[in-house]
Structures are given as C-alpha cells and as structure tokens.
Amino acid sequence: MYDGIMREEIERFVAALAIPEDRRLVVRAELIDHVECAIEAARKEGRDPEAAAREALGNLEALRRSLEAVEPAFRISRLHAFVRGVVASLVIAVVIDLGTTSMAGALGMITSLAVAIACAPPRALDMLRGELRARRVRGTVLASVPIGPALTYVFTVLSGPFVVWIAMIVTRAFGGHTEVDAPWSAFSVVAGGYLLLLVEGLRARRAAEA
Amino acid sequence: MARTRDVVPRGALRALILAALAEADLHGYALARQLEERARGMLKIREGSLYPALHELELEGAVEATWTRAPDGRRRRVYSITSAGRRAAKGARAEWLAIADMLHSLLGA
Numbered sequence: 001m002y003d004g005i006m007r008e009e010i011e012r013f014v015a016a017l018a019i020p021e022d023r024r025l026v027v028r029a030e031l032i033d034h035v036e037c038a039i040e041a042a043r044k045e046g047r048d049p050e051a052a053a054r055e056a057l058g059n060l061e062a063l064r065r066s067l068e069a070v071e072p073a074f075r076i077s078r079l080h081a082f083v084r085g086v087v088a089s090l091v092i093a094v095v096i097d098l099g100t101t102s103m104a105g106a107l108g109m110i111t112s113l114a115v116a117i118a119c120a121p122p123r124a125l126d127m128l129r130g131e132l133r134a135r136r137v138r139g140t141v142l143a144s145v146p147i148g149p150a151l152t153y154v155f156t157v158l159s160g161p162f163v164v165w166i167a168m169i170v171t172r173a174f175g176g177h178t179e180v181d182a183p184w185s186a187f188s189v190v191a192g193g194y195l196l197l198l199v200e201g202l203r204a205r206r207a208a209e210a
Numbered sequence: 211m212a213r214t215r216d217v218v219p220r221g222a223l224r225a226l227i228l229a230a231l232a233e234a235d236l237h238g239y240a241l242a243r244q245l246e247e248r249a250r251g252m253l254k255i256r257e258g259s260l261y262p263a264l265h266e267l268e269l270e271g272a273v274e275a276t277w278t279r280a281p282d283g284r285r286r287r288v289y290s291i292t293s294a295g296r297r298a299a300k301g302a303r304a305e306w307l308a309i310a311d312m313l314h315s316l317l318g319a
Contacts, residue, residue, distance in 0.1 A: 029287065032285075033239065034261075037237075062259075063257060063262075070269070074269065130294075133272075133294050
C-alpha cells in the first residue's frame with residue numbers, strides 16, 4: 001500500500017533531526033500522515049502516487065533547518081527555565097562581584113545582559129510573547145497571565161543575582177566586612193528585564209484589544 | 211492565470227493558518243490543501259514552512275494539537291485555534307489587509 005522508499009526516507013530524515021525525542025515522534029507521525037494523504041489524493045485523481053509523495057515531502061533540507069530552529073523550544077519546562085535562570089544569576093552575581101571596579105560600569109552592564117541572553121531558553125522571546133498573550137487567569141488578588149517557562153526564566157534572572165548578593169553581604173558581615181557597594185551594572189538586568197516585560201506586555205495588550 | 215507563489219512571507223503564512231483554523235479544526239495536509247484551494251492556484255504551501263509555522267503557533271499557545279486516527283488507523287495530529295489564537299488572527303488579518311491596501315495604493319495601477 002504505502003511507498004516503502006518514502007517511509008525509509010522519512011525515517012532517515014527524522015532520525016537525523018537534532019530535536020528532542022518526543023518531538024521526533026510528532027514530526028515523524030505528521031510527515032507520514034502528510035505523505036499518505038498526498039498518495040491517497042493522487043490515486044483518486046489518477047496521478048502518480050510516488051511523484052505525489054515526493055512532491056509532498058518537498059525540500060527536506062529546508063524543512064530540517066526550520067524544524068531544528070523551532071522544536072528545541074518544546075523541551076523547555078518551567079523547571080528547565082528556572083535552572084537556566086539560576087545558572088545565569090550565579091554567573092552574573094559572581095562576575096559583577098569579582099570584577100569590582102572594572103565591572104561596575106558599561107562593561108558590567110553589557111556582560112550581565114549578555115549572560116542573561118546567552119542562558120535564555122531557545123526561542124525565549126517568542127515564548128514570552130505567547131505567554132503574555134495567553135488568557136488571563138483570576139487569582140486571589142489580581143488577574144494575570146499564567147507563568148510559563150519564559151516568564152519563569154525572566155523573573156528568576158531578575159531576582160536571582162540579588163539573592164546571591166544578599167547572601168554574600170550577610171556572609172561577609174559575619175566576617176566583619178560591613179561595607180556594601182552597589183554598582184550601576186548590578187541593575188542592568190533588572191532594568192532590561194522590566195523594560196522587555198513592559199514593551200512586550202503593552203504589545204500583547206494592544207493585540208488583545210485589536 | 212496569475213503565477214503560483216510558493217514562498218509566502220512568514221507572518222502572512224501564520225495569518226493564513228490562523229484564519230483557516232478559525233473556521234475548522236484541520237490536520238496539516240488538509241490545511242495546506244484548503245489554503246491552496248482558497249488561493250485558486252495562486253499559492254503553493256510548502257511543507258518546509260507549514261509544519262514549523264504550525265509548531266511555532268502551538269508553542270505560542272495560538273493553536274493546540276490533538277492526536278486522532280486517520281480512517282486507515284495511522285496517527286494524525288489535528289490543529290485547533292485557541293482563544294489567544296483567535297485574538298491573534300483578528301490582529302494579523304487587520305495588519306495584513308492594511309499592508310495590502312498600502313502596497314496597492316503605492317504600487318497599484
């Protein structure tokens with residue numbers, strides 16, 4: 001019934017994709033369904049089923065590139081995003097703390113923003129936009145969007161460095177060191193993060209009102 | 211007859227997908243064929259862009275997919291639009307119609 005050559009081609013293609021295992025199953029099932037639908041349609045219309053199947057599969061290289069760009073984001077759970085946020089927070093806190101004066105200004109700001117961006121989950125911005133557009137849920141006090149992986153990452157990386165710095169301050173205070181320095185660069189991720197939330201939140205609200 | 215286009219701007223494809231799913235739940239192949247039929251031969255939906263676009267919309271919560279079975283028993287994913295997707299569809303439609311109007315007045319006869 002079904003063209004075995006195409007099945008082999010699909011299996012080979014799917015096996016070589018650099019995507020999470022559960023998404024591989026989704027892609028495989030969708031491609032097989034797509035090709036079989038094309039074969040059925042071709043048979044009904046008296047066209048060559050094999051040619052129809054090949055045409056339906058299209059440019060596999062283009063499909064591979066697109067899927068490998070999208071699929072890894074499905075792997076991101078809130079826990080995964082939280083862990084990434086904790087790692088980013090630790091790196092930012094230590095770099096700013098150890099860098100002392102060299103990291104107090106623009107270099108520290110750029111470095112901490114770069115760390116926050118580098119540690120972000122794949123397609124975090126797209127996920128954030130999606131989460132901000134989600135239907136609001138009513139809580140005890142306010143109605144708000146449910147917190148997904150992108151918001152988890154943003155709030156972890158906004159607050160994480162301060163938790164580490166407070167721990168450092170308290171530890172050093174017990175050692176007799178009571179001087180606290182708060183460089184401007186310590187606030188770059190907070191400022192950048194809230195600016196991002198403000199801009200994307202307004203865009204989401206405007207889209208909801210449209 | 212107008213030339214068939216097989217490269218649809220990414221945003222336009224997302225808008226077309228949402229518009230089609232706003233009318234009925236569809237699986238990938240049916241969605242592609244429905245869009246092509248609506249375009250009356252002027253558009254060819256490439257699988258290389260269709261499924262990644264569907265998966266992106268799924269990630270963003272604009273569509274959701276459920277597993278069903280085709281008549282011969284093979285597994286099939288059927289996509290449906292969510293309420294966030296309906297809002298996005300409305301916005302995208304207005305945006306693309308405005309762009310089309312603008313282009314028509316700038317480039318039109």
